[in-house]
Amino acid sequence: MTSLGDLTALEHGEQRHYPRDDTLPAQVTAWAGRTPHARAVVAPGGVLTYRQLIERSTRLCHGLRAHGVAAGDVLAVQEGRTTERIVTYLAILMAGASYLPLDDLNPPERNAFMVADSGAVAVLAPADRDPQVPVPVIDVARAVRSGDASSPGDLPTGTASDTAYVMYTSGSTGRPKGIAVPHHAITRLVVNTDYLTLGPGDVVAHGSNASFDAATFEIWGALLNGATLVGLDTEDMLVHHQLTRFVGEHSVSALFLTTAVFHAHADEAPAALSKVGTVLVGGEVVDPGAVAAVLGASGARVLHVYGPTEATTFSTSLDVQPRHLAADRLSIGRPVANTQVAILREGERVPVGDVGELHIGGDGLARGYVGRDELTRELFVPDPLDPQRTLYRTGDSARWNEDGTVDFLGRMDNQVKLRGFRVELGEVEAALRAHPGVADACVVVQGTGALQRLVGYVATARSGDTDYHEILARSLPPFMLPSQVVELSSLPRTSNGKVDRHGLARFQDRPSTSPTRTSEEATP
Structure with a gap:
């Protein structure tokens, strides 16, 4: 039987240094100082260099302050996959506030619920949108024009433990729940991590829906590493030849695809991914045969990633190699850097091969659920081995494999992907x-x-x-x-x-x- 010491050794990802105490705006501003003329964002709305991104975000931040936005506020954002969305996120964070992404495809009633439930003080949207919400709507373009382009030095600085964004996921009682994610959890996800290295000259595709937390990886994976974020239209992502053209045109270094989209390309045109540096795939169980098709048709690296929103996007990863493809299912790999993964049953660690509930700890944990303290206490629990540590109960069934990877076995409750x-x-x-x-x-x-x-x-x-x-x-x-x-x-x-x-x-x-x-x- 595996010893407790062996299990705890498996549980912890590599401890790596990263700027844990720096806010997201501070890190992007630092890149603007180092590489001011490098492209930061390429999307509908134009191209912004790092200097231009900071200048425009600063101007909008001052405009928001003039509207009465204060540190600690929540502001909803209903904007397409454009340069203005990125400017808006950064400006909100510069103001010491947090952003709430709204999806245009949601019914107005659902967006209105999230705005009210999160306590958002306003919605930022283009002038041609009607968010239909019970709070003021701020026209982003007008707020930018009214703002001051001076240094953000006099703006609230905040801390890396403050909430950066609130993202809503489906709720079992019929009430969606808002998850508050701090700055440092996002930095842990993408800076000096061990599953993917990004830096100046790299290109990250941004094809995820605003309310899907893979967008966190895409946006901040680029901007916190001095790389370029390039907007990927949904049609371009789904149509094989258009994705091939997009990837080649922009020399994409990293591309996240949901499992269903990945399977579609693998089944019909695996070579569509041939020019991508790294393809990250997750969200549902991945077919090893689909990965084999992509690896056989291209030189792309394929990462199988797993993680709930409560632990900030990715908690584990598997760099898929040919030896992994003989199994009936792909494991979800090992904990990524500065992350803990534990498998418990009735409060006890389970031996390798036994099934239990997957728990996640480490620096990627969210602060909890907005306005739902009881649910937060129920799902964010003390580690039985160290009550000073917190573990998030995922509700996912899992087991340790002999090679130290985690085998995901599905949901223990009534939630699905x-x-x-x-x-x-x-x-x-x-x-x-x-x-x-x-x-x-x-x-x-x-x-x-x-x-x-x-x-x-x-x-x-x-x-x-x-x-x-x-x-x-x-x-x-x-x-x-x-x-x-x-x-x-x-x-x-x-x-x-x-x-x-x-x-x-x-x-x-x-x-x-x-x-x-x-x-x-x-x-x-």
Whole structure:
């Protein structure tokens, strides 16, 4: 049996020095001093050098201060994947505040909830946007023009322990939860880490959705290392020949892809990734065959990465080699630098090969959930071996492999990953139950790989006259919408009275009365 000492040795990533006490603006400003004419951002809206990025962000920061923004405030940002989004993030941080990314694809009600729940004092958006929120909307371009381009020296400095951003993930009770991430956790992710080295001359593609935490790696991986951030349009990311052209045109050093997108390229055109320096893939279980196809068709390095938003994007990584591809599944690797990974069952470390709940510690941990102290205490817990350390309970089932890597075995609860997004099935179920005609609801994931989809089942006396897709779209983002809702007189139950989730599958293939729903009878 593996000794406790051996387990604790496996748990800790390499301890590396990084500027833990420096805020994000301080680090970007330092690069502006060292490489003022280097390109910082290339995206719709133009090209900004590091000097121009700092000057424009400083001007906007002064404009925000004139609007009454103070240190500690939260400001929502509804802006496309443009240079202005990056300027806005940096300006907010310069003001000692934190940013809340809003997704244009979200229903207005969901964005409004996040604004209210986070306590955001304003939304920053272009003049042509109508965020439909109960707080003031600041026109970014006008605020930039009204700001002072003088040195940011008189602005609040803040500390690296302050919240840099708040990001919302799906909540099991139907209420999304906001995660407060500090500056130093982001620096830990990308500066002097051991899974990827970035520096001046490198190019990081920015193709992730604003509310997906892979964007944290993309944006700050570039700007905290003196590299160039290049905006990647969604269509260019999804279409093989367009991605090939983009990668070649910009000499991309690092590209993150969700598992589903990676699989699509690997299946149809693995050579599309041939000119990328490093492809990072994560969000769902990765097929070893897909990685083999990419490695065989290109010289790209493939990193399999894993981590929840509560631990700032990446907690483990595996530099995939041919020897890893013989296994049925790829491991998620080892802890990245300045990160701890522990596998516990009933408060005790489990031996190598035994299954337990994956816990994460180290400098990447979030500060907790905004306004939800009880949930924070429930999921951010003391390490049983050292109560001075905090571990985050991921809810993921995992085990140690003999080679010291971690094998991810899936969720222990009702949360799933779908196309890279975390989805609490309970939140979708709560949205269905909110309809007055629905007595009960259950949502499951059906299909495998790129064909995975959400299917909802509702107990209702009504039949065929409800457009569930339209109803759910008022409160849920597109990635949380079931592709089908099946109407049943009652939900099937197991002998102990719980919903028989496996039994629901027999109703999946019955004829549909519409593209989004089926009406059938269920018997327990």
